[in-house]
Every structure is written in C-alpha cells, then in structure tokens.
Amino acid sequence: MPGGQYLIQLDLLFDIWLILIIRAKDRDGTTSSQAAGASQTMNQAVKAAASMDRGEMERKTNDLVQYLLIMDQKKIPIKKQDINKHVLKDVSKAFPIIFEKATERLSKIFGVEVVELQDKLKGSYILVNKLDVGEHNPAEIWPDEENAKTGLLMVLLSLIFMNGNVMEDTQMWHTLKKFGIEQDHHHEVFGDVKKLITQEFVRQGYIEIVRQTNTDPPVNEFKWGQRAKHETTKRKVLTFVCQIYNNDMEPRQWTLQWQDVLRSEGRQDDVEQVI
C-alpha cells in the first residue's frame, strides 16, 4: 500500500486525497475517468463522514478495529462488503475515512498493518504483523500448535521458492513424503494434512494453487500466496533453508535463489555482480 503509512500524520482529508492520487498513478493505464470516479467516491465519503457526529465516528472506528482483529484470527481475508454489512451499515459511504482511521489505530496500538490484496482478491484485506522481532520468534509469543503449522508452511514456501517460485503438485507431494507427510494419510499433528495445505493455507492466502490446463493431463502448480509475500521475504526463507542445512550453506551460495532475493529487494545492480 504505497505511501499509506507516511501520510497518516497529515490532515485526514488531505490524507485520503493523496492516497487516491498515488494509487491512481500506481495503477498502469489508469484513465482520468477512473480517477474521477474515485474522487466522486471520496466526495461522498467526506460528505457522509461530515454528517456523523464525533461520538458516532469514534464508535464506528473502534467497532471496525475490533471487527478486523476478530476476523483476522481465522486468517481469512476480510471483505470490504462484509465490513459494510456487519460494522458500518448505514454509514458505509464513509468507508474510506473510517477505514483509514481504523488502520492508523491498528498500527499505533497493535503493531499490525492492514494490507489490501490485489488481483482477484481486490477488496479484501489482511492484517500483517509489523513488529520486527528478528529471525527467531520468541517461543512464548505463539502457541505450540500454531508453531507446528507455521513450520509446515515454512517448508512449503521454501520448497516452492527453491524450485524457482513454482512447483507442480505431484512433485510437491513426492517431496513432502520425505517429511512424513502424505496426502491420503492422517497426520499425527496436522490431522487432514491435504485439507490443511490445499484448503486452509489457500483460503488464508499463504499458498496459491494454479491449475494449468494447457497440459494433458492438467497439472496444479503451487505458488506463494499474497499473504506469504506480505508476511515473509525471500531472504528470510533462504536463510531458513540454510539453517535446515545446519548452517553449512551461506545464502549467497545458492546463486539463482540469491539473485532472486536481491531482485526482490530491488537491488538489480548487485544481481549483475553475482553473475
């Protein structure tokens, strides 16, 4: 969400204008009519917000913060539609303004950032932890069961990344078998592990499964989902892989993947040096 964070301090109205302009510029091929449409939405939002009294604005903002926190526990992207339906209701026209205020509170108090997803998932939001606790999460912060799932997820993301950011499902399951994970076997910790990987992780936005129909038979490809891209980085995943190798490997020894890391960090010049 470009610019969003830096603008928070500014006056609310100005704030939202700027964000809209930046977003409009960001999108390739944005036409002036789209921009006009956006500004019209904005005008309505300002009008709607102006008609609310201070107390109501506070209440709606706080309700929205609470709603986002509660919904995020399921880790399923939260739809704008649902926010309007369950929280804002009759003041849903003021969405952009109330939403911006709620976003600011979530960041200041809870240390989480609200991120809008892209493409097919546009209009859905996820909460991303902004606190940088370093490479090792302190054990006392997250419960064990969650840690186990996070571990499996890291393995999946690593496999995909090391394989060139995409992996066919047959190959994925074949590899997971070496970790004692089989799609048709009940797993001691994860239970129905196929469901966990192909449904839960996908719904949560960690994993994306793309069906390639141009082959016969069609194959499913595993990729990083949008949440994964926001919650972790290629650098962190490569470091994780090196740890699995008992730290016998340095991230830069994986030449291809290291280039990918540098590119993902916008360090194109350094990539050429590696080559």
Add this chain to the structure above:
Amino acid sequence: MSQMTDSHRLFLQAFMSRGILDAKEVKSLFRTSCEKFKTFIADNEEERRHQLTEFVITINNNIKPFHMEIKKGVSEEDGSNYYGLVNISESSITLLASDFTTNELDLFKKLVESIVDSDTGSVGSTDAINLVETLDKKMTRNDAQELLKKLESNKWIKVMNGQVSLATRAILELEQYIFDMFPAIATRCNMCKKLCLKGQSCDSCPVRLHFHCASKFFSRQEVPKCPASDCKSPWPRALPRKDTDQPISSQTDASSGGTSTQTRKRKAKS
C-alpha cells in the same frame, strides 16, 4: 495517556494469540518484550513488578476503546493467578466466537449451562458429548469430541479424570455472561464474591466457597464454621491444606472428581 511502544505491542500480540498466561509466563513475556526492543528493565524485583504493572495499565488504557482488557483471574483449582485478555463488552462471547462455528458455539453454550447447573462445577465427558442431541443443527459425536479437544488446547475447558470443567480463561471471559444467562443457578463465592463453580458448600445455607478461599478463611479458625453471619453452622468438610502459598491442586483435583464428599447438592433455587 501513555503511548504504546513496540515492547507493549509485542506483549499485547502474545496475549492476543495465547489468550491466557500464568504469572510466571507473564513475567517471562515481559522480559522478552523489553529485551527484543531494548526497553529498560529494572534489576530489582520490586521495581520490575511496578514496571510491569505500569506496562499493563498503559496497554489497558489503549485497548479499552475496543472493549478489551488484560484482566487478572484466579484458578478455581489451586488459587494461582492468571492473566487473560478478555472482551468486556456486555455479556458477549465475540472473542470466542471468532475461532468457532455457530454450531460449535451453541454446543459450548450448552456445555457451559450444564457445568453451571452441576453440583461439582464439572460434567462427565460422555455427558458433554451427548449434548449434541440437544442441538438444533446436527453435529456428530466425533466432531463434538474434536471440539472438546480444541476447547481444551485453547484453554477454555479443563478435562481431568473424564470430567469437563471450565478453565480460568472461560471463567475470566464468561463470568458476566454466566451471571446474566443463569441468574438462578450461578453462585458467588462468599469470600471473594466471584463466580464459584468448583468449591465447597454449607450444609445449612446456600453459602459456597472456592477451595482456595475456604483454605484461606478457615486457616484462621480453630473450629471451622460457615462464614455467613446468620448461619455459623459447623463446616464439616475436609479442608484443603492451610499453607495456601503451596499448590493444593492434588487435593482439589481429587475432590472435583465428582464422587467427592466435599461437594453436595447445592440449595439452588432452580
């Protein structure tokens, strides 16, 4: 109002993901949260406790607008202290609701009701699973079994010797809900005035005491008598150990097993 720092935020996030922590875990979490972000932490134990109190007050002031609070609770098992993040909007179970489907939540409500209605503050796990028969929507016994496991691992309930009871987290979060929903059968402990599900009862009047409250109260008496001023009947129950600083769980666990002589039919007006 004091501002939140990254240390506060990490501390709060841990509470959000874990729900409830015991006193020792809270201290360790406080240390980790401070060290991660290079926040000063006092060497002196007394000062550190003061610092922790201030720290929690800051968080509570900041999260109050969202109807959340880090609240202290006491275990009915052994009187030890816990701290939980609770939802303080009126008699709601929204925080719990997020993790569970409506049908699961309905079963949990039925379970709460039958626990509150029981004499021992617990129901047998088979009876708990059989509650699926009372649901409007269908749920298999297997799913109910899974639900109990999930509730247990999230520290909402405690399952011991085949008996299901409400854990401290549930009592912290649902105390008000229970008083609102079951005013006729929910009782308060005569000493601490909080909800009492597990404890001892007087033979002659409706007075009930938590095990740890009873042990504290009777430690000052030669001959134990009911604390109600208009009752004062002898208190013929075996008393938990008097040194309340020590865990008394072994004794209370045995007594909460269901067939105990320490509890008996309450004089509930239900």
